[in-house]
Amino acid sequence: MADIHQEGAGADFDLSQFYQIFFEEAAENLDQMEHMLLDLDLQEANDEELNGIFRCAHSIKGGAATFGFADVAELTHQMESLLDRLRRHEIQPIPQMVDVLLESADISRVLLARHQSGAQDEPPSTADLVRRISELASGQVPAEPVKPAAPAATPAPVQPQPAEAAPAPAAPARPGMRALQIRIGPIERLEQADAIKELFRDIAGLGTITDLPSSEPNMRLFAVETSSTDNDLLDLFAFHVAKEQVQIHENGAPPAQGESFGFFPDAPGAPGSKPGNALGAIEPTSPVTRIAPKVESKGGSQAQMESNTIRVSVSKVDQLINLVGELVITQAMLAQNSLGLDPATYQQLISGLADLDRNTRDLQESVMSIRMIPMSIVFSRFPRMLRDVANKLGKKVELVTLGEATELDKGLVEKITDPLTHLVRNSVDHGIEMPQDRLAAGKSEHGTITLSASHQGGSIVIEVRDDGRGLSREKILKKARERGLDVSDQMSDQDVWQIIFAPGFSTADTVTDVSGRGVGMDVVKRNIASLNGTVEIDSSEGYGTRVSVRLPLTLAIMDGMSVGVGDEVYILPLSSVVESFQVNPDDVNTVAQGSQLVRVREEYMPVIALEKVFEVPRFDMDKSSTIMVVVEEDGNRVALLVDELLGQHQVVVKNLESNYRKVPNVSGATILGDGRVALILDIGGLVRRARH
Amino acid sequence: MQSILAVDDSPSMRKMVSFTLTGAGYQVVEAVDGQDALEKAQTQNIDLVLADQNMPRLDGIGLTRKLREDPRFKTVPILILTTESSDQMKQAGKAAGATGWLVKPFDPNRLIEVIKKVIR
Numbered sequence: 001m002a003d004i005h006q007e008g009a010g011a012d013f014d015l016s017q018f019y020q021i022f023f024e025e026a027a028e029n030l031d032q033m034e035h036m037l038l039d040l041d042l043q044e045a046n047d048e049e050l051n052g053i054f055r056c057a058h059s060i061k062g063g064a065a066t067f068g069f070a071d072v073a074e075l076t077h078q079m080e081s082l083l084d085r086l087r088r089h090e091i092q093p094i095p096q097m098v099d100v101l102l103e104s105a106d107i108s109r110v111l112l113a114r115h116q117s118g119a120q121d122e123p124p125s126t127a128d129l130v131r132r133i134s135e136l137a138s139g140q141v142p143a144e145p146v147k148p149a150a151p152a153a154t155p156a157p158v159q160p161q162p163a164e165a166a167p168a169p170a171a172p173a174r175p176g177m178r179a180l181q182i183r184i185g186p187i188e189r190l191e192q193a194d195a196i197k198e199l200f201r202d203i204a205g206l207g208t209i210t211d212l213p214s215s216e217p218n219m220r221l222f223a224v225e226t227s228s229t230d231n232d233l234l235d236l237f238a239f240h241v242a243k244e245q246v247q248i249h250e251n252g253a254p255p256a257q258g259e260s261f262g263f264f265p266d267a268p269g270a271p272g273s274k275p276g277n278a279l280g281a282i283e284p285t286s287p288v289t290r291i292a293p294k295v296e297s298k299g300g301s302q303a304q305m306e307s308n309t310i311r312v313s314v315s316k317v318d319q320l321i322n323l324v325g326e327l328v329i330t331q332a333m334l335a336q337n338s339l340g341l342d343p344a345t346y347q348q349l350i351s352g353l354a355d356l357d358r359n360t361r362d363l364q365e366s367v368m369s370i371r372m373i374p375m376s377i378v379f380s381r382f383p384r385m386l387r388d389v390a391n392k393l394g395k396k397v398e399l400v401t402l403g404e405a406t407e408l409d410k411g412l413v414e415k416i417t418d419p420l421t422h423l424v425r426n427s428v429d430h431g432i433e434m435p436q437d438r439l440a441a442g443k444s445e446h447g448t449i450t451l452s453a454s455h456q457g458g459s460i461v462i463e464v465r466d467d468g469r470g471l472s473r474e475k476i477l478k479k480a481r482e483r484g485l486d487v488s489d490q491m492s493d494q495d496v497w498q499i500i501f502a503p504g505f506s507t508a509d510t511v512t513d514v515s516g517r518g519v520g521m522d523v524v525k526r527n528i529a530s531l532n533g534t535v536e537i538d539s540s541e542g543y544g545t546r547v548s549v550r551l552p553l554t555l556a557i558m559d560g561m562s563v564g565v566g567d568e569v570y571i572l573p574l575s576s577v578v579e580s581f582q583v584n585p586d587d588v589n590t591v592a593q594g595s596q597l598v599r600v601r602e603e604y605m606p607v608i609a610l611e612k613v614f615e616v617p618r619f620d621m622d623k624s625s626t627i628m629v630v631v632e633e634d635g636n637r638v639a640l641l642v643d644e645l646l647g648q649h650q651v652v653v654k655n656l657e658s659n660y661r662k663v664p665n666v667s668g669a670t671i672l673g674d675g676r677v678a679l680i681l682d683i684g685g686l687v688r689r690a691r692h
Numbered sequence: 693m694q695s696i697l698a699v700d701d702s703p704s705m706r707k708m709v710s711f712t713l714t715g716a717g718y719q720v721v722e723a724v725d726g727q728d729a730l731e732k733a734q735t736q737n738i739d740l741v742l743a744d745q746n747m748p749r750l751d752g753i754g755l756t757r758k759l760r761e762d763p764r765f766k767t768v769p770i771l772i773l774t775t776e777s778s779d780q781m782k783q784a785g786k787a788a789g790a791t792g793w794l795v796k797p798f799d800p801n802r803l804i805e806v807i808k809k810v811i812r
Contacts, residue, residue: 015800059701061775062744062775066708067704267792268767268768269769
């Protein structure tokens with residue numbers, strides 16, 4: 001356990017037991033702060049939002065200082081100072097502030113993670129951030145726009161500061177600055193130490209340095225005011241003196257303002273009379289400062305936490321799901337077999353079966369829900385990413401998300417996140433135009449990227465849509481020819497779009513660090529194909545691009561409507577069924593090539609006779625298809641012609657592709673109560689078939 | 693056993709304060725913000741209130757003001773935990789009727805010492 005020194009008498013408190021709670025709390029606060037920052041309307045920032053963001057930084061700072069994570073406390077203290085001025089309306093919110101606060105939140109996460117894991121490596125430098133925050137807090141706008149993250153951590157900021165801070169060595173440290181005493185020595189040539197003074201002269205923004213009298217002959221003593229951390233200073237000084245020869249002492253910790261506690265005179269319940277002095281034997285001391293403790297044993301503190309979750313291997317959950325699937329089938333079989341029983345004789349058996357039916361259903365739902373998580377988990381990462389990428393590229397992009405509550409299997413969520421990230425990046429980088437180009441094209445300055453998720457029949461469809469420049473047919477064909485791909489001008493748009501899935505294919509003129517290196521769409525397609533999914537592209541030059549990822553619900557339990565055609569039973573996903581009706585022969589018109597249209601309330605829609613599509617043998621010639629079931633996919637409706645409607649029930653979807661092979665117009669199969677196999681129809685496929 | 697109402701919106705601070713006070717032999721009632729504290733104060737016997745200043749819904753000074761309106765809390769010591777001990781804060785605290793203040797971060801031992809000054 002971390003060794004924490006406590007002054008004064010009394011029990012030794014081991015604060016490490018609270019670390020885990022603090023880490024979780026800080027992570028929540030950082031997430032919340034990030035969300036609120038991203039949602040912040042700079043033009044009309046209301047007090048409630050600003051207070052909320054302030055409170056997040058404030059809470060983290062309080063905890064970090066209490067539990068001894070000095071680096072986090074310092075950084076969040078700076079953030080808090082900036083936010084405090086904002087919420088008091090002393091300064092106006094500007095985009096740079098949101099940028100620097102988001103960056104600070106990121107660094108805070110890294111710092112916290114280091115404390116949590118007990119990492120020993122070099123911590124990320126916060127000096128530059130601290131400087132930028134305090135500049136913004138003092139009402140200055142940084143001279144240069146924020147550069148894209150420099151890969152190498154520079155030991156000290158070398159950017160010229162617009163207004164040089166007036167040196168005030170004797171005054172208490174200004175906000176954001178640390179007042180330090182730095183002792184250099186023992187050294188043989190004291191002039192060496194003067195080189196350090198020159199550093200402060202040469203590097204604007206590093207701070208101020210003044211000589212202090214030193215009692216020892218081979219030592220030099222300086223008073224320094226800086227925003228840099230000890231580590232940064234040591235790195236900087238290392239050019240002139242060895243690290244061992246440098247000692248840095250803090251003159252006062254940030255919150256050291258007056259006494260650490262006190263009572264108001266004559267206040268209810270106060271012990272003495274005078275403020276501050278009413279403390280008897282206790283002398284006011286500066287707040288406790290501790291060296292950041294290392295969390296060596298996470299187990300100990302975690303074990304004491306009340307835990308609401310357990311970790312279970314996915315394979316156990318899958319086994320459970322399989323077994324419940326079998327149980328559902330068995331239950332359906334029992335229900336079917338009990339239909340002919342005399343209710344009077346078998347009353348108990350029948351009521352028992354009804355209970356079994358209900359319990360099986362509940363059990364099934366509970367078990368399925370274990371693996372299901374809402375798409376909002378995936379979508380929530382995009383606002384921040386989009387903002388960063390758009391900033392980097394100088395574009396203006398708004399994100400719209402739809403269907404966040406759509407639930408998706410956990411395994412699919414994990415695997416779909418990377419491909420989706422790639423698609424969204426592509427949309428910003430290649431799709432959305434620069435603001436001036438958009439204006440020139442008569443579009444709004446802001447591009448819009450729409451992320452949506454929905455259940456469509458047996459599939460989940462996730463779409464990434466942008467209103468950008470769209471794909472250029474000519475450009476793709478040209479690039480394809482350059483790469484020696486076999487293409488022709490007669491290819492359909494769909495086929496042309498498919499070219500971008502070729503390995504290494506990129507139409508980007510320049511490779512940016514966002515995307516365009518040509519490793520991408522082929523990987524996206526491969527990843528999605530490995531989930532038995534498909535990717536479709538729809539694009540219109542000048543208007544935008546839509547990429548639809550369709551994932552099969554391999555695990556889904558689906559609400560289905562069973563319909564009979566001849567002796568066959570087919571399942572229609574209930575979600576795509578619009579209505580059904582007895583067909584009136586007058587409403588059916590035969591048009592070219594024998595295809596039929598039916599008129600439903602002044603709307604004509606194609607008719608698909610399932611009997612023909614699946615070539616159902618018909619033995620009972622008295623029966624025929626006279627019922628239309630209207631189904632819808634992507635807003636397109638078709639009428640399916642069937643013999644009879646058999647009922648609605650939940651079905652366990654069994655994947656055909658993994659057990660057999662892909663069958664056109666069929667998305668899966670299920671086992672009926674009587675043990676027979678019924679095919680689940682792919683409504684999307686049928687609709688597309690009718691439209692071509 | 694004397695009872696302390698510990699009010700803080702930060703779970704880790706609440707746990708830490710609660711642990712410290714329980715270890716020192718006090719009974720602790722936790723509240724997540726000023727509003728929650730007001731509700732708990734109605735139903736529990738409280739000998740001292742230890743309230744964070746910055747909280748959602750109702751802050752420490754607001755809570756103090758409300759509690760002082762209640763005859764039962766006219767003389768109950770109320771200590772405000774704050775990260776700043778500015779004169780402004782002190783004036784606001786005094787005007788609201790707080791007993792004293794304690795600057796965060798604080799040493800758990802110091803917390804107990806301060807509390808022992810006001811309740812025995």
